[in-house]
Amino acid sequence: MNEKNEQGKRAARDRLVRQRERQKARERRRRMLIVGSGLVAVLGLAAVVGVIAANTGGKSKTAGPVAAPSGATGKDSLAIQIGADNAPSTLTIWEDFRCPVCAQFEKAFRDTIHQLERTGQIKTEYRLATIIDTNLGGSGSLRAANAAACAQDVGKFSAYHDVLYRNQPPETDDAFGDNAKLTELSGKVPGLDTAAFRGCVEDGKHDGWVEKSNAAFLKGGFEGTPSVLLNGELIFPKKGNEPLNVAKLKKWVAEANKGKKPGTVTPAPSGS
Numbered sequence: 488m489n490e491k492n493e494q495g496k497r498a499a500r501d502r503l504v505r506q507r508e509r510q511k512a513r514e515r516r517r518r519m520l521i522v523g524s525g526l527v528a529v530l531g532l533a534a535v536v537g538v539i540a541a542n543t544g545g546k547s548k549t550a551g552p553v554a555a556p557s558g559a560t561g562k563d564s565l566a567i568q569i570g571a572d573n574a575p576s577t578l579t580i581w582e583d584f585r586c587p588v589c590a591q592f593e594k595a596f597r598d599t600i601h602q603l604e605r606t607g608q609i610k611t612e613y614r615l616a617t618i619i620d621t622n623l624g625g626s627g628s629l630r631a632a633n634a635a636a637c638a639q640d641v642g643k644f645s646a647y648h649d650v651l652y653r654n655q656p657p658e659t660d661d662a663f664g665d666n667a668k669l670t671e672l673s674g675k676v677p678g679l680d681t682a683a684f685r686g687c688v689e690d691g692k693h694d695g696w697v698e699k700s701n702a703a704f705l706k707g708g709f710e711g712t713p714s715v716l717l718n719g720e721l722i723f724p725k726k727g728n729e730p731l732n733v734a735k736l737k738k739w740v741a742e743a744n745k746g747k748k749p750g751t752v753t754p755a756p757s758g759s
Contacts, residue, residue, distance in 0.1 A: 505738065520530045554696040556636035556644075559614060565700045567636070569645050570610030571750030576743045578603075581704055581714040584631035584651050585619035585658060589713045592723070593652040599733050607749030608740050613648065615697055616704040616712055627656075627663030630688075632697040634669040638679055639688035646676045718743055 715723035
């Protein structure tokens with residue numbers, strides 16, 4: 488009887504272990520989705536669907552020579568800066584052009600960010616990732632990021648960046664994987680649709696740079712896109728236990744800039 492009891496106990500323990508492992512796996516998957524109710528509430532969305540978390544187990548492939556776009560800044564020239572060089576605060580935004588929550592973030596915060604840039608309160612560093620390509624397949628994240636880098640070469644990154652998000656296809660639709668679609672959208676930015684831009688897009692001139700940026704994103708340990716930092720401190724999807732909203736963004740920037748002069752005012756980004 489004792490032996491049977493021990494066997495029963497071992498079987499019960501084994502079942503408990505398996506149950507805990509299954510629970511841990513579900514929890515890991517849950518954490519990998521940065522589409523939780525808090526984020527939805529912050530952006531005022533009814534629903535956000537799609538896998539947008541970083542697959543940290545993936546490896547960034549090599550896409551050829553690394554050709555940074557004109558004016559890229561930061562370590563390894565992986566950031567595209569908008570705003571005054573001498574702005575007192577830096578907003579860093581990690582984005583993926585296929586990421587639906589990135590588009591929702593842009594819709595919610597775009598005007599505020601541009602206003603803070605125009606008044607010299609911040610400079611924004613855009614850093615690009617390709618995690619949707621990794622998670623769902625396709626090449627739209629890479630192709631769109633390369634096209635945005637091509638727009639940066641002629642000083643039109645900000646306007647084209649906004650056009651891409653305003654015209655973002657559904658997450659599972661790899662429409663941005665078609666270079667023809669990207670050049671078509673460039674027509675919404677005055678002066679961008681040129682032979683040089685089209686050649687840059689078709690040749691994948693900045694593919695290697697995009698892949699290097701994505702590798703830096705994975706190495707950074709971020710949970711997903713968008714990930715937003717103010718002077719190096721994560722503030723989106725939340726700062727500590729406080730979710731981000733427009734009022735808090737303005738408040739936190741004002742607090743960070745207290746006693747500091749605004750940067751040299753730059754022209755407003757041209758829209759589509």
